[in-house]
Amino acid sequence: MKLYDSKLAPNPRRVRMFMAEKGVSCENEQVDIVGGENLTDEFLAVSPRGLLPTLVLDDGTVLDESVAICRYLEETHPEPALLGTDPVNKAHVEARQRHMEFDGMLAAMDAFRNAFPGFRERGLGGSVGKVDAIPALADRGKASLLRWYAALDRDLAESQYIAGDSFSIADITALCTVDFAAGAARCPVPDECANVKRWHAEVSSRPSAGA
Amino acid sequence: MKLYDSKLAPNPRRVRMFMAEKGVSCENEQVDIVGGENLTDEFLAVSPRGLLPTLVLDDGTVLDESVAICRYLEETHPEPALLGTDPVNKAHVEARQRHMEFDGMLAAMDAFRNAFPGFRERGLGGSVGKVDAIPALADRGKASLLRWYAALDRDLAESQYIAGDSFSIADITALCTVDFAAGAARCPVPDECANVKRWHAEVSSRPSAGA
Known part of the structure; x- marks a missing residue:
């Protein structure tokens, strides 16, 4: 298999x-987005x-979408179960993973x-041609992120991980989103979201977080 | 089970x-969005x-997300396989279903x-409070839909269904999107997209399309 990857982007x-x-x-090939x-x-x-990311299998099959x-x-590798x-x-895991994506x-x-x-x-990303940015959408995105952080903080007061007691793809999506939001989108987790911070420290300490 | 549903909305x-x-x-309950x-x-x-939609299982479990x-x-009902x-x-089906959603x-x-x-x-939909509409986003959405129709038309020149030779969830997402785009968003399939029209007529004739 070969993964077309970008170290700077959250989905890869x-x-x-x-x-x-x-x-x-x-095999890994970096692509400069x-x-x-x-x-x-x-x-x-x-x-x-x-x-x-895009993954090309050994038989040439192309999978061009993260999930x-x-x-x-x-x-093909059922253990540990992440879905x-x-x-x-x-x-439930699918719902939570999609909440993390959409919200x-x-x-x-x-x-x-x-x-x-x-x-x-x-x-817009990808091969769609010239599409003008919409500044109002940047502001809306930041407001949505703050709502999302607040909702996550309520959820994580009651569960260890995003989809309950087990680490799952929902935690991966959420971690990659938080770190991208804090960095590229300049919208870090607010200080008052103590539950998000507890969860973030915990999942960030997994060896996979540095992959 | 009980489905909270809306006959007017594409996701339900x-x-x-x-x-x-x-x-x-x-059991079905209509909710006026x-x-x-x-x-x-x-x-x-x-x-x-x-x-x-939201589905409530007999044991009270709430599933609040379409996919x-x-x-x-x-x-719980593996046949016919739609995923x-x-x-x-x-x-591949997952990738195509997600292409239909995102594009x-x-x-x-x-x-x-x-x-x-x-x-x-x-x-924005749901319980997010007051969020102003962004008129430029309506225009961008229509332009994206026209690009999506053109891409679908190329794909459907080479396959019967959205994800190949078998009907799948990707066809369901695409059909519900096309009909919503044509109706509520006033952006119907362009006449030149003959492959999309062939596919649309075929999937629309399935009894499930009227559910």
Whole structure:
């Protein structure tokens, strides 16, 4: 397998962390998103949507989407289970992972892409052509992130991890979102969110967090 | 089981259609989103994020997210498989379903919510409080939908369904998006997209499409 990856972007980190939790490794090629390497003919020939991460299997199958790659890895390396166990738990983990994406990651992306000077004409990711950034969307993204942090803090007062008592893909998505929000989107966890800070310290200490 | 549902919204339709394909039925309660019934204390006590669909299991477990509900149904009613078969196919279906969401459904939502007069202060769905609509986002959503239709048309020149030779959740997401885009977001499939029109007629003729 070969992973097209970017050390700077949050979605490839989700896959690297998932792979590390599973003890899986593979060939890695860094692609410079800010420099536009993901929009070159060479990369688009591999992954037409122009997004990272992209995993190419040994038989040439291309998986161009973060959670789809995680699904493949869960199916081929079931232990430890990161997408849930029984039917209800699998559904709960899926719901929580998607809450993290829709309430957190999309907001962080809006906050970053629509404020970063280098992306003034790259308001959407990938091979969509020129799309103007929308400054109001950066402000909306930051407000959404603050709501998300507050909701997470309430949830994490009652459970160790995002989807209950076990570490799961929902924690990976949330950690990658928090670190991206704090860095690129300049919207760190507020001091009053003590439960988020406790959880963040705990999941950040896992070896996979440095993958 | 009980499904909190809205006949007018595209995400609940995804679950109704998935259930119909599986031959599953349950108690149904309609919630008036435009009238704000999803934001009342009564509904928020069931589903704090204030979004539809929400499925409540017989033991009281609440699943408040469309794809998580589909995951539960797939696990408990495996036939016909709508989330893929072997590891690679499951990953491919997941990727295609997510392409439909990120490139299609989110764009249709942006196009609708930011142009609909009743949602001027409901720029985001659910219990997030007052969020101003962003008119530029409605325009961006329509442009994204046109790009999505063009991409779908290229894909459907080469395959019968969205994720290959078998009907899957990706077709359900795509159908619900196309019909919502054409209706609420006033952005129908362009005439030149003959492959999309062929596919749309075919999936619309399934009994589940009327669920």
